[in-house]
């Protein structure tokens with residue numbers, strides 16, 4: 118199976134991201150197929166979310182979900198200690214990794230020590246974040262993505278565009294072309310035929326894999342159980358068929374007990390896909406025990422800090438409540454037009470624009486402009502099932518950013534403040550503004566402003582009289 122690191126023609130990979138965020142955005146905006154695919158996915162999601170609110174009172178459920186997650190983050194050190202003890206009591210191994218390198222080193226070392234040749238993976242944002250596939254492939258292991266969307270992206274040498282629906286930017290014709298290239302044979306054109314083809318190809322791989330690697334949606338501290346939600350059934354195979362199961366989680370994904378887990382596991386699919394339940398919820402409490410018919414011989418839980426610990430107690434602490442449902446992506450007018458790959462980071466959309474600079478550092482070249490990938494309209498905060506005030510965090514992230522946009526905006530606001538502090542200069546700017554609008558106006562509207570105003574009028578007109586006549 119080929120690595121994702123090779124660039125596909127036209128494909129975007131964040132290991133090999135080129136151009137500025139602005140250039141990537143403009144490239145995405147020129148792709149009419151991408152916008153159409155994203156818009157249809159976003160519309161379907163919005164319709165289903167309305168059903169959830171109407172039939173289940175989803176909006177009320179969010180309040181409890183927010184309270185649970187905030188309490189979890191406040192109690193994080195104690196919950197993680199309890200989780201570790203319980204997993205070990207259940208016969209599993211727990212590893213706390215400070216960063217991506219430490220996590221990859223442990224997993225690669227384990228694979229080598231156990232003579233593993235092939236790894237079956239399920240969808241996991243944490244493994245995307247730590248670039249685990251690259252580390253495993255560099256060590257000579259074959260890695261097979263078994264989530265349908267992830268497998269499609271592996272064939273396309275691309276990275277996910279959405280947390281829950283990774284290949285949503287591709288249509289079925291593009292998927293069929295990828296399957297044909299992979300199998301060198303006939304592949305049906307219809308959706309059912311494509312799914313059946315993928316199932317047949319992936320089943321062969323499950324039988325050969327010696328190690329299964331999954332993510333974790335939630336870990337329950339009271340019992341040492343990891344919960345993994347899915348719709349395809351591949352995670353059941355990844356976590357039970359190979360003789361070793363490695364689960365990788367960000368350190369914030371822990372809840373206290375089953376009562377909390379049950380609520381979050383209900384809210385998650387409602388927010389993510391607009392359905393009241395996921396097809397499968399896998400609950401894994403350690404390796405196979407004596408007398409049990411199936412399950413792995415070894416279970417390893419890798420808990421990654423990766424910059425999260427430093428966020429506790431900071432003005433960004435609420436970002437740790439995220440349950441990675443992807444709702445803020447669908448609700449974001451920016452994401453709906455350019456897709457997740459444009460962000461150049463595993464986490465895209467509003468939550469990606471907030472946490473990527475925090476996890477990678479505000480001055481990292483890939484992340485410094487990301488907080489500006491938002492109109493700050495507040496739709497993301499409204500969509501979030503755990504009440505993260507994303508629009509507020511985006512504004513705070515902008516203030517921290519060393520982006521040239523911050524510097525320019527800073528100077529513009531300083532000048533504005535200087536002019537409007539005095540009556541005379543205030544009146545002069547108003548007179549100048551009105552005069553300018555009249556001069557440039559045609560038929561009551563200004564269609565094109567010069568300088569920094571050009572971008573504003575490229576998508577809207579301005580009344581040439583101020584204040585506008587009613």
Ligand code: SF4
Pocket residue numbers: 388438439440441442443444445446468497500501502503504505507
């Ligand atoms: S920030 Fe909220 S809406 Fe966005 S992925 Fe996280 S939980 Fe979902």
